[in-house]
Amino acid sequence: MSSRRQFISAAAALVGSAGLLAGCNKKEEAISSGSNSQEKIHWKLVTSWPANFPGLGTSANRIAELITQLSGGRLTVKVFAAGELVGALEVFDAVSAGIAQMGHSGAYYWKGKSRAAQFFSSVPFGLTAQEMNAWLYYGDGMALWEEVYKPFGLIPNAGGNSGTQMGGWFNKEINSVADFKGLKMRMPGLGGEVIQRLGAIPVNLPGGEIFSALQSGAIDATEWVGPYNDLAFGLYKAAKNYYAPGWHEPGTVMECMINEKAFNALPADLQAIVKGAIRMVNHDMLAEFTMRNQKALHDLAKQHGVKVKLFPEEVMRELKRVSDAVLDEEAAKDPLTAKVWASQKAFRDAVTPWTDMAEGAIIRARSL
């Protein structure tokens, strides 16, 4: 899931038609600790999501609530949906300029600021959520991300992970690499570049326009997020063939950036609270998506007769080969991006045998 301006449209689509979302953010109420006479600090958190957008907007709300709770109300954070204070794709600039102290978004939106940014969200055949956290927190990941955002006066943080996404909805079966020839598929970013090399025509559409484009035949296929968000968009009504896995986004990281000056002005305990609350939600979102995705997958099957298909091995092999070529070329365009991808790729290749014999092997065995 990634595209310029898609979330603004998605907001309009969801609020206007699906009616899933409340019209306003949850109010932040300061909890009085009863014993704390310090001056209260008020921060703003701008997001790239519609208000209370399931999983993403709600995680931004949760970061704000946690900061209030952990600080006993000394620091309160007001969340702004996309378009309320700044546009969905103005989050980076707004937090950099100090218009808001925090921003919740996805790093792949900021390719125009630094090509390296997209490697901190998710890349084709990259790291799973568990591996990404290992690389960020116990490898070189966070230090590299900080280096990339430093020139903009921003402190990056991982602010949530969707886990492995889905491969998308197709109006025909994918039985071989040849089936990508001429396929008009909504797939932005590096994934779009990969399928283009297989002969497909990648299309960039905002979330709110996907459903009608797929139903009208303007596109033949689309990816979105996973069962939880795909069900909410009703994509099963527009195409029959639902494919796994989301090879283009194996574990997508959300980000929660902080304005460096505002952060440095906080006392040490509030700094720890801000970083701690974000880190907690980064992990928790994965647990939430795991719960909601499995439930939505069952609903798709039972209520709407959706049977998930796996891409054939031949197709996955070719997608991986082309993905690595695309990533290597992208990284070679500037030295900082090259450094980031070299680190992430080395870790991916090093951790792959371990993940395969640990989580991979027990997952396989349970389905024997």
Add this chain to the structure above:
Amino acid sequence: MSSRRQFISAAAALVGSAGLLAGCNKKEEAISSGSNSQEKIHWKLVTSWPANFPGLGTSANRIAELITQLSGGRLTVKVFAAGELVGALEVFDAVSAGIAQMGHSGAYYWKGKSRAAQFFSSVPFGLTAQEMNAWLYYGDGMALWEEVYKPFGLIPNAGGNSGTQMGGWFNKEINSVADFKGLKMRMPGLGGEVIQRLGAIPVNLPGGEIFSALQSGAIDATEWVGPYNDLAFGLYKAAKNYYAPGWHEPGTVMECMINEKAFNALPADLQAIVKGAIRMVNHDMLAEFTMRNQKALHDLAKQHGVKVKLFPEEVMRELKRVSDAVLDEEAAKDPLTAKVWASQKAFRDAVTPWTDMAEGAIIRARSL
């Protein structure tokens, strides 16, 4: 990894011979927030681990450090290694009685208190770490765990996860189910019960005695934790065949229990800080083990020539069939355990197809 008294011996073995561990806990120093005049509170955290035991003891230290940081030193927590204040297997009683306010351990040690407890650590062919967090935080897991510990005046928390463990070290190859006949294997708990039904002789040995027992031939095989901890124990010197995956512990949860009365006496912000710090470390430990295990796996291969083998499919299929039978029988022994296992089993069966087509499919595809 689980057995009565093993950690006390493990502590002795490590401190006495391997020399890996410092002799004392890291000192907790109160960080003055400079602006907070409240009375400082001092808590004790007892553990079932040797001082600074890699991954486990260090995670208990980290919980204590985080609480100090997040509270600006208003609440400080002193960590005690096994045997310093109470014994490794006296943690539950000590926290229940208020001798310490917190305890870091593993729930499967408390089967004698409540049979249901062991279902909150890890069971054969149970949940992966990611799934366990989904069940605990977004399913019925935490509420059930609280119900189990409530009669003891304890508030349970997940306090770390090792991820999928390893299947163990064997002095011969396992090519079929028949190879378990007569096999003397160190494997405590429910896993031991499972291999017994396959004709093996499960042996319960403390960690510190495993190496010499395996080397002398007193046992033919042993499980311990994963590459990180197994390398530290030098098990590769005593048996050649290293098998994956750890079917008996697919995602082992550590616990961090809190004395209910002590917790209720805290102001709301310190309550949020205590729970928040534990939750953060619960997630972080998985990232740490992922990093350290993949590194140790490479070291085992490159420096010690260890090649990991996967159990044959026939063996995994039979282990799973017997495991489910053992778990069903165990759960049927009392109503609360039955309720806990019914919930966890239903979630495992519901989440399995999702995990298989998400993380499972991308992990498989990367190794094609």
